[in-house]
Amino acid sequence: MKDFEELTSIEMVEKFIQQHELVLLYVSRSECSVCHALLPKIRKLLESYPMVHLGCIDANVVEEVASRFLIFTVPTMLLLVERKEFIREDRFVRLERLEEQLQQIYNLYMQK
Template identity: 55%
Template sequence: MYISRPDYNVCHALLPKLRDLLDHYPLIRLGHIGASKVEGGAAKFMVFTVPSLLPIIEGKEFIRENQFVRFDRLNEQLEQMYEAYTK
């Protein structure tokens, strides 16, 4: 789940990078919540800063990256999760 705001440039910069990263994991779908458009969306996930990235598997949040996403670390974590769930 990717939570962003349309008026925040960092959100716009991260989304294409995130989509490129997820191209390597075809079974992962990207959900996107616009925090200012979907009332309660950010609150439901207890997100207080954007952008926020919350990979959720079987209803459980596994990682939380806020504002400054470290893509190298995120890739390693996604790879581990992907391998565990696709074997």
């Protein structure tokens, strides 16, 4: 399964985004059962995308993440390419659709 970095402050989140060109931010809450069930599936999916760095954020710990990224529900996933948002999925994530979008963006990115 894809490794991830636990981001515990908004400063860590910003630094993580600056350090990596391809970032998937996974925002959840500790009491969210959907969040806990979805994370292993996302980690498995990202095994095929070695250049994508996964950062996990507990919105209970990093409360500023909601205002910084306009997040209203969890789980929320944001794919950032060179610090720009390309994909946003939240609440009820369709993994097939997410994988299609991710594959397209990843392939285009790797061609440059």
